[in-house]
Amino acid sequence: xxxxxxxxxxxxxxWYGKKHVLKEVDMTIRANxxxxxxGPSGCGKSTFIRCLNRMNDLIPDFRLTGEIxxxxxxxxxxxxxxxxxxxxxxxxxxxxxxxxxxxxxNIAYGLRIFGVKDKKRLDKAVEESLKKAALWEEVKExxxxxxxxxxxxxxxxxxxxxxIAVNPEVILFDEPCSALDPIxxxxxxxxxxxxxxxxxxxxxxxxxxxxxxxxxxxxxxMLGDLAEFDVTExxxxxxxxxxxxxxITGRFG
Amino acid sequence: xxxRSRQRITEGCxxxxxxxxxxxxxxxxxxxxxxLIFETVEFxxxxxxxxxxxxxxxxxxFVDKHFGIMSLVxxxxxxxxxxxxxxxxxxxxxxxxxxxxxxARFRExxxxxxxxxxxxxxxxxxxxxxxxxxxxxxxxxxxxxGFNALAPGIVMGIMILPMVSSLSEDAMYAVPMDxxxxxxxxxxxxxxxxxxxxxxAALSGIMSSFVLAVSRAIGETMIVTIASGQQPRLTLNPxxxxxxxxxxxxxxxxxxxxxxxxxxxxxxxxGMTLFVFTLALNLMSHWLKERFREEYR
Ligand SMILES: Nc1ncnc2c1ncn2[C@@H]1O[C@H](COP(=O)(O)OP(=O)(O)O)[C@@H](O)[C@H]1O
Ligand SMILES: [Mg+2]
Numbered sequence: 001x002x003x004x005x006x007x008x009x010x011x012x013x014x015w016y017g018k019k020h021v022l023k024e025v026d027m028t029i030r031a032n033x034x035x036x037x038x039g040p041s042g043c044g045k046s047t048f049i050r051c052l053n054r055m056n057d058l059i060p061d062f063r064l065t066g067e068i069x070x071x072x073x074x075x076x077x078x079x080x081x082x083x084x085x086x087x088x089x090x091x092x093x094x095x096x097x098x099x100x101x102x103x104x105x106n107i108a109y110g111l112r113i114f115g116v117k118d119k120k121r122l123d124k125a126v127e128e129s130l131k132k133a134a135l136w137e138e139v140k141e142x143x144x145x146x147x148x149x150x151x152x153x154x155x156x157x158x159x160x161x162x163x164i165a166v167n168p169e170v171i172l173f174d175e176p177c178s179a180l181d182p183i184x185x186x187x188x189x190x191x192x193x194x195x196x197x198x199x200x201x202x203x204x205x206x207x208x209x210x211x212x213x214x215x216x217x218x219x220x221x222m223l224g225d226l227a228e229f230d231v232t233e234x235x236x237x238x239x240x241x242x243x244x245x246x247x248i249t250g251r252f253g
Numbered sequence: 254x255x256x257r258s259r260q261r262i263t264e265g266c267x268x269x270x271x272x273x274x275x276x277x278x279x280x281x282x283x284x285x286x287x288x289l290i291f292e293t294v295e296f297x298x299x300x301x302x303x304x305x306x307x308x309x310x311x312x313x314x315f316v317d318k319h320f321g322i323m324s325l326v327x328x329x330x331x332x333x334x335x336x337x338x339x340x341x342x343x344x345x346x347x348x349x350x351x352x353x354x355x356x357a358r359f360r361e362x363x364x365x366x367x368x369x370x371x372x373x374x375x376x377x378x379x380x381x382x383x384x385x386x387x388x389x390x391x392x393x394x395x396x397x398x399g400f401n402a403l404a405p406g407i408v409m410g411i412m413i414l415p416m417v418s419s420l421s422e423d424a425m426y427a428v429p430m431d432x433x434x435x436x437x438x439x440x441x442x443x444x445x446x447x448x449x450x451x452x453x454a455a456l457s458g459i460m461s462s463f464v465l466a467v468s469r470a471i472g473e474t475m476i477v478t479i480a481s482g483q484q485p486r487l488t489l490n491p492x493x494x495x496x497x498x499x500x501x502x503x504x505x506x507x508x509x510x511x512x513x514x515x516x517x518x519x520x521x522x523x524g525m526t527l528f529v530f531t532l533a534l535n536l537m538s539h540w541l542k543e544r545f546r547e548e549y550r
Contacts, residue, residue, distance in 0.1 A: 055438065084440065085440075093438075100432075100454055110439035113436075113440070114440070163439070
């Protein structure tokens, strides 16, 4: 039972209209570990990670079959509430997307939509989330400044803080560093390594070194198939699949 | 003459003609504003600016002449206010529905339909107000006069609703998807995303559409000429006959007031007042929209 994992994905297939983009994907994602998803662009990584918190529900002609259970509950069953699921499974996107509001209000947003009005509680949550996202020291003097005035790397950490503020169990990252410079990227990677103490982390990345550095498990996607899934060290030293080896050694992709 | 110099002359002619065409429209505008200013200045030689702004009565066509524009401004504002009371909430709701809830198919069908609604001649709306809405309202409100501000105000609101809805929807649709996804990923509902993310982000565009709608409402002529009566009155009571600036201008233009007289010049003074208001509103709307652009680039 220990190896059940927080997510177990069984025979997941997904389509946009008639386009079949995920094929028979099986995966187990373990709690308090970092799972990286790599693969050439267009192979379905984003689609996969967005299935985990039902973000794809927002795309009109998206369809899936198979089963995704989170903590033993089928998240696509009729009783499952996508709003509740997204609160428990947070997400950070490729391009930093803070709201055009103050830093404070960006973080308070998620709590306010769940009816938290108490100023003290909001203050505390803002401070704690910013600390966890390693941004507090840089912005504590300017909490009421517009978030769009922050640098790209700071904005992305703000988005992480915003996700943390609603107290999720899982945080999904879809190429969180692809719009950032190397220094900002290093900060986010440090942060992700720390986050796994409290959260389960799934990260999509096109950067192989990043996957190798931050993750415990790695899945390699290829044209909608999960070609290989294993302990990160194994994937990067002795991959079982020839395709994986070709990809990580830079022979294509 | 060789071919090249002939070609140069033709080019020159075409350029000249195009220049004249472009100048013509600019000159016409300048001409209109010039006449407006000239006649207004002439008007104020005979009527003091102070009387114009403070006299509670507007009776240039009677023996006992009063030139207080405020009763016309008041009528105009009253009708426009009623129109906005209808157009803003309904326009905003339908914009939210179209941009956040409706399927792409539905939007494709409904948007052009709304624009057709905006193309119905205003005279039709005018008689709709006079012959249908007023009698209907009289059943509910016994004291309602046959000519009043309420019915034309409501009908005008319906008329400008498509404009408010369409422009607000454009502004809301332009809010980047990743911003909305940010809110959805925190567990926001569709309604919360619309109210707390989309509307604030599109606010300047939405406000700009409101201001443009007000400008449209105070400049609207046919509906009020037909259905609101011709009695300038300094009142905020929507149930009695009033007169708007535009309706007054129509009244005098259609009458037999000889040109060059003071009575005749009142329409220019009234027109100038209208022009100042609409110009200010249009500039404001433009400014709001520009500000929106800056925020998102
Ligand atoms: N909203 C969408 N509508 C239709 N096709 C899509 C949509 N999003 C992605 N796709 C297609 O699905 C495939 C997988 O895309 P994606 O999951 O974004 O890949 P990745 O993140 O690995 O680059 C691609 O071929 C892409 O073109
Ligand atoms: Mg992607």
